[in-house]
Amino acid sequence: MSEQYSTYVKEQYEYVKGSRNVLFEYCKTISPEDFINQNTSFGRGGSMRNLLVHIANTYEYWIANLALKKNLKYAEYEDNLTIQDVILLFDSVDLFMEEFILEMDLSDREIVYKIQGNKNSASPLKFFSHVITHEYHHKGQILSLSRHLGYIPVDTDIMR
Known part of the structure; x- marks a missing residue:
């Protein structure tokens, strides 16, 4: 991977x-x-x-377990009772994301995976794009849910 490309990926994850x-x-x-x-x-x-x-869990599945070949146990809802627990959970996500970004050749290597019994492959860049867009999708749901509960959501866009 080119150094410039790696810099962009690291920078994008910092925005996330x-x-x-x-x-x-x-x-x-x-x-x-x-x-x-x-x-x-x-x-x-x-x-x-x-x-x-x-x-x-999505980061754990796609990045840690499939891309990095770790055998992480998935985080459980009941083990994360407070926002502080969730923040600590994401500290661990950030550690293996850093490893993924440093170790993966995001432009050449295909990662093999199975979904519903079908074998597929995708580039590390596609894996990276999948997990971050997935995060933003659910972030919107979280903000919407908070509005339903009477809170006024904040702007979590990268450009704010």
Whole structure:
């Protein structure tokens, strides 16, 4: 991978982390009861906490376990009761994302994976793009869920 390309990927992930930290600061203002309150209108467990853990699980699956060939145990909702627990969870995500960015040749190497029994392959860049766009999708759900609970969401866009 070219040094310039690697720099762009690192920089983009820093933007993701910055946006995520804005969300975390906002979640600190949410009552503990509302943070874990499940709403059946929202998928993946329907609470802000559960959506955040689901985001981490996606990083664990695609990056840690498939791309880096780790055998991580997936984070459980019940093990992450507070926003502080979730922040610590994402600290571990950031560690293997740093490893992924440093070790993977994002332009050449294909990663083999299976979905629903079908064998596929994709570039590390596609894996990277998948997990960060997935995070933004669910981040929007978290903000929408908080609005349903009576909070005023913050702007978590990279450009704010």
